[in-house]
Amino acid sequence: MNDINSQKTVLHAQNVRKTYGSKGSAQQVLKGIDLRVLEGEFVGIMGPSGSGKTTLLNVLATIDRATEGTIRIDDADVSKMKDAELSAFRRQKLGFIFQDYNLLDTLTVKENILLPISLSKMDKRMAEEEFNIIADILGIKELAHKYPHEISGGQKQRTSAGRALIHRPSMVFADEPTGALDSKSASSLLGTMEDLNRKRDVTIVMVTHDPVASSYCSRVVFLKDGQIYSELYRGDKTRPSFFKEIMDVQAVLGGDNVDVI
């Protein structure tokens, strides 16, 4: 574990709480979460429906605000930032992959991918180079001038991944990225994400309810009723054996998706 401690902390959340509703009917979704993500980690967040995993992701990704607690990303306290600062911060430091891709229908694959750097000062030649590298890794270079309605779901999600990476963010948040994909496209996408994580040192936090998806991670965090229930490190384990471990924890945890594959 020594080499892990020497790594830089990218995200540090302390005592994060989130309450929805007004005083009378307040409902606490996150009940004090502490989470530290190191540079180069691929963290999966799992949990049954209603455990607060998407809320946690939104709060960590600065899309939603925590009611209480502090979140530091890249040594910046995002919980104290104003909306305008947060927007700029998201645009420069974070990448997003959504379950339903959220590509802009009116833009081509390339235009979608280049969108996050459209307001930055990066010059065109460098942007072109960066695009070529990423599109190569994701295998979507030939699709550059196609529109989203002309490509498959898997290709759309790769485009979305490209958009999340083009500006070299400090970390990437993925919300059920395989949720709308068939199993083949899903495993291919996850393989690519794992590759990116290892080779390009991209830090990823991914929410999923699918044990197969989380078996690609380097660490899986289990949520239950708004609190961290347990954590699993993959270490040097093979993916199948890590998958089994995840299934075991999930069986204890209960909730949905306990069916054995």
Place this chain on the structure above:
Amino acid sequence: MTLFELVIRSIRKNIKHYYLYFFALIFSMSLYFVFATLQHDSSIVERMGADVNFATSFRVAGILLLVIVAIFTIYANSIFLKRRSKEIGLYQLIGLSKLGVARFLIIENMLLGLGALLLGIGCGALVSRLFLLILMKLLGFDVIVGIAFSAAAAVQTVIVFAALIIFTSIQMTLTVYRNTLLELFNAERQGDHPKKPKTVVAAFLALLGIALIIYGYDLSGHMVNDMLFFNMLLVLLSTILGTYLLFRVTIGWLFYQFRKRKNGHLGLLNSLSLAPLMHRMKANANSLTLITVLSAMTLTMVALAYSLYFSAESDTRISLPYDFVFENKEKDAKSFGAELEKAGIRFDHQPVDAVRLKGTIRDLQGKPEESTQGMLFLPAEQLQKAGMKVKVPPKGEAVLYDARVNLEGRTDKEGMGFPKEIVLGKRGETKMRLTNLVVQYVMNFNVYGAQLVTSENTVLELANNMPGSPGYEKVRLDTYQVPGKAERAKASALYAKYVSKDDFEPDFHTQYEGALHSLGLLMFISAFLGLVFLISTGSILYFKQMTEAEQEKRSFKTLRQLGFDVKDIMRGIVRKQLFVFAIPLLIGILHSIFAVKAASILVLSDITVPSVIAMAMYALIYFVFAVLTIGYYRKIVKNAMS
């Protein structure tokens, strides 16, 4: 729950969707009611008396208004239905029969319509007084008007309204019966995707669009000849077709070239303006063309009407340079002068002794240009004394004064080729040089004969030498000018008794008042229709943009999540809205500039100022709608994250 309860519940729940349609109905109803009220108003009818023109103008305008209102309501209804298609599908999905859904929609439509009718008549009754005041002011009547609620107008409105409700109900029933469930559920997601244009064909059509418009513009400049009607049709056709191609192909093609050159590095601004515009170009080509062409027509109509009204005084002055003219009525003239003196009215009296003859004008090669016409030879020295700005031509030469050459389309033929020759006498034995043409009158236009100005001596010579020639007549013209405006009106009343019913001997004041009445009415009707039209087109654009904004909500959410803030996104949207609103307006204005220029021969005065004022007013109101849609977009972008 009965069907009726369901209807009430649905209206209450969906008020957000309904207000658009509801507003369209109220707006149509109140304007129609205002118009009907004016039509039936006794204070106008009394003053205009048995003026047939007045009644006809109002009737024609009423029909036009009806057409606009009907198109507008049906269009608003179709947008409204499209927005609700999912709901209509849902009712069928849970087991309501098509008949049931149709009945449901019709009951709802009637309830909404009844509300709109009452509100519309209420609003109409409130503002009709204002419109009546404006009309009276334009017609030059200085009276305080009281207006009573017009029952006849209300009845007329109810009838029109009932027809509209029947139309929209049929439209709703058709939507329910014609569409499958699948179509209903997908209606909101429709939108075409930009296709790669076939370069050669697209480039050709793109250029053709521009070429057609330029051809139309060019032709409009010189279409006054024997083929006037055919030319007008050709101008209309080529400009409209050109406009359509412009929207359907040219703009899309230019966008495509621009985007291709960007090679994916589009930038946020273009992603939010150019990309969605290209996405909807095909679907929007029709409506943008329609809006452009109709804007051009409205602009032309309003600008011309305003110009005519604005120029009423100067135009009358050009036709009638003198306030009063007596032709060969020296006795009357004297007694008129005496009356003026008695009434204490200041005036200038100047007699002009002219000679009238029949003759022809021909060029120096001897080819006659026109058949024999009446000619009035006027002595320049006396005209100068009467206050006209004329030069004295050398002995034996004449200058033609005619303010209407433009209208008669003769500038091309007669504007050039001077000097020419005037041939007089029984066998054409007397000749005179015609050196030039001046676009101006030096005698009231009703005095018969082409106005030829020569030196006093030349006129005397003609008077002495020509008796017995065809059409020879000595003409004594007594001209009177009354400088004071109020005094001129008094003088006009005194003058009236000297004019027998069969003669056309107008004085300036009477002529001007008459022009003011008919042009004021024209002005009012075109401004009213223009306003209705402007608000309808503006609203249609606004409704369309609202729907588009709703459709793009998800994109805005994504962009906000990716870290673009409201300001960044709004910059792109403002650019898109400017395009959507400004392009039809600019092209419409350009069209109308050429149309107004072509029609400006109807007006003797220069109409640049009134046309610019009218167009600026139009553009200003039009842009209010652009600002409204931008506001709507801002609301959507701001709330996109929640």
